Amino acid sequence: MKTVKSPFKFKGGVHPDYNKELARGKAIERMPVPAELVVSMSQHLGAPAKCIVKAGDFVTRGQLIGEKNGFISVLVRAPADGLVKAVEKRPGPTGAKADAVILDTTAEAPEGAVPGVSPVLAPLDWKTASREELLKRVEEAGICGMGGAGFPTAVKLNPPPNKRCEYLVLNGAECEPYLTADFRVMLERADRICVGVEIMRKILGGPAVRIAIEANKPEAIAAMEKAFADIEGNVEIVVLPVLYPQGSEKHQIYATVGRVVPEPPALPIDVGCVVENVGTVAAIADAVEKGEPLLERVTTVSGDAVAEPKNVLAPSGTKYSDLVAFCGGEKEPPAKVISGGTMMGFAVSTLEIGTTKTTSGLLLLSKKRVFQYASGACIGCGRCVRACPMNLNPALISRVVDANDVKAAEDAHVMDCIECGACSFGCPAYRTITQSCRRAKASIRARVAAEKAKAAAAAAKEAK
Numbered sequence: 001m002k003t004v005k006s007p008f009k010f011k012g013g014v015h016p017d018y019n020k021e022l023a024r025g026k027a028i029e030r031m032p033v034p035a036e037l038v039v040s041m042s043q044h045l046g047a048p049a050k051c052i053v054k055a056g057d058f059v060t061r062g063q064l065i066g067e068k069n070g071f072i073s074v075l076v077r078a079p080a081d082g083l084v085k086a087v088e089k090r091p092g093p094t095g096a097k098a099d100a101v102i103l104d105t106t107a108e109a110p111e112g113a114v115p116g117v118s119p120v121l122a123p124l125d126w127k128t129a130s131r132e133e134l135l136k137r138v139e140e141a142g143i144c145g146m147g148g149a150g151f152p153t154a155v156k157l158n159p160p161p162n163k164r165c166e167y168l169v170l171n172g173a174e175c176e177p178y179l180t181a182d183f184r185v186m187l188e189r190a191d192r193i194c195v196g197v198e199i200m201r202k203i204l205g206g207p208a209v210r211i212a213i214e215a216n217k218p219e220a221i222a223a224m225e226k227a228f229a230d231i232e233g234n235v236e237i238v239v240l241p242v243l244y245p246q247g248s249e250k251h252q253i254y255a256t257v258g259r260v261v262p263e264p265p266a267l268p269i270d271v272g273c274v275v276e277n278v279g280t281v282a283a284i285a286d287a288v289e290k291g292e293p294l295l296e297r298v299t300t301v302s303g304d305a306v307a308e309p310k311n312v313l314a315p316s317g318t319k320y321s322d323l324v325a326f327c328g329g330e331k332e333p334p335a336k337v338i339s340g341g342t343m344m345g346f347a348v349s350t351l352e353i354g355t356t357k358t359t360s361g362l363l364l365l366s367k368k369r370v371f372q373y374a375s376g377a378c379i380g381c382g383r384c385v386r387a388c389p390m391n392l393n394p395a396l397i398s399r400v401v402d403a404n405d406v407k408a409a410e411d412a413h414v415m416d417c418i419e420c421g422a423c424s425f426g427c428p429a430y431r432t433i434t435q436s437c438r439r440a441k442a443s444i445r446a447r448v449a450a451e452k453a454k455a456a457a458a459a460a461k462e463a464k
């Protein structure tokens with residue numbers, strides 16, 4: 001194992017204020033299970049899980065409550081013992097509604113019910129278990145990418161037979177301002193990450209390993225060097241320059257192995273890479289060795305309007321209001337609440353939203369930190385073009401989306417946009433460029449889905 005500096009620097013990127021000092025020194029704290037959990041069936045990318053419990057059921061910790069509902073989907077287990085108060089549509093951080101199980105964790109277990117015990121699944125010895133057993137475990141533990149996108153991990157670790165994983169890239173960049181959850185996991189759980197890497201290498205057929213960490217996390221680099229000191233094979237810690245969005249999957253691949261992922265629908269595996277967030281890798285180790293499904297995660301609660309910023313280990317479905325209460329409450333009424341980081345997160349209007357497997361941060365920002373502005377006309381300064389790490393022309397895309405010309409946005413390769421926010425960050429006219437990209441992408445996806453459905457219906461009619 002060796003530590004090297006990344007020889008590859010991507011084009012573009014920005015340097016936002018990182019503000020990580022608020023929580024980076026705070027050790028991970030486990031919060032007590034709150035009285036009520038809001039457990040969404042849509043905690044991952046792809047089809048939401050199919051809820052299999054109903055109001056009045058008593059569920060135990062680790063019990064299956066949502067079945068996988070398609071190839072790109074992830075099952076959901078109960079994060080705690082409790083009585084199902086209701087199953088109803090609840091909004092997630094993006095505002096999109098999905099079925100959620102509302103769990104009263106204070107309810108008495110009915111006679112005969114066996115409260116959830118640990119381990120939930122039988123522990124496995126990864127050295128003797130087969131690749132198939134390990135893959136199955138990742139799936140039955142309900143693991144998805146915890147870095148933000150929530151891609152089903154069992155699908156990612158099982159590429160088609162004609163595609164080989166040559167590099168397993170561990171994403172420990174955590175370039176989003178304020179967030180320190182991954183940093184603390186690397187500092188405090190580096191040994192679990194190391195076990196997770198061994199398991200993933202076995203599943204993927206022994207790829208080389210590249211662990212990507214930004215240079216502003218020297219303590220995490222040291223902890224990982226220590227944990228990985230005796231690992232065998234081709235393993236490198238790659239120290240990346242501090243530059244947003246260094247944590248993007250595509251940019252990590254370029255920064256660590258110098259390969260460029262082509263336009264969508266191409267995936268990292270098309271250039272021989274699998275990228276996984278460090279928290280996800282630790283979760284895989286726990287699922288295999290300890291039989292613990294993914295029922296909880298570390299979330300950074302930070303910002304100048306929260307009394308005591310912390311890195312909180314909380315069960316999935318913990319309401320934002322309970323997270324804030326565990327951090328001492330509000331220091332002052334927040335002018336803005338963001339689920340995630342300031343660059344890619346979503347502003348939310350209520351704290352009655354439950355965390356998911358991908359909730360990396362919750363930020364409460366005071367008036368002082370929130371800039372009120374009105375968007376103006378583009379002045380053609382080109383700053384967004386220089387900042388875009390995907391070589392797009394964000395000014396053009398924003399103009400054509402304003403004119404409702406989605407076709408022109410598609411021609412300008414808007415589907416390549418990774419929604420990093422680097423363009424909006426530096427725009428002197430305060431144009432909401434990233435939101436325009438999101439809008440155009442959603443509209444294109446909806447059109448493609450409608451075309452597919454129409455084609456499928458026509459094929460079914462012809463077959464009759």
Ligand code: SF4
Pocket residue numbers: 387388389390391392393394416417418419420421422423424433434437
């Ligand atoms: S256009 Fe997309 S990829 Fe480019 S800077 Fe803006 S948000 Fe990022």
Ligand code: SF4
Pocket residue numbers: 377378379380381382383384385394395398423426427428429430431433
């Ligand atoms: S940064 Fe803003 S003002 Fe400058 S070219 Fe881009 S959209 Fe126009």
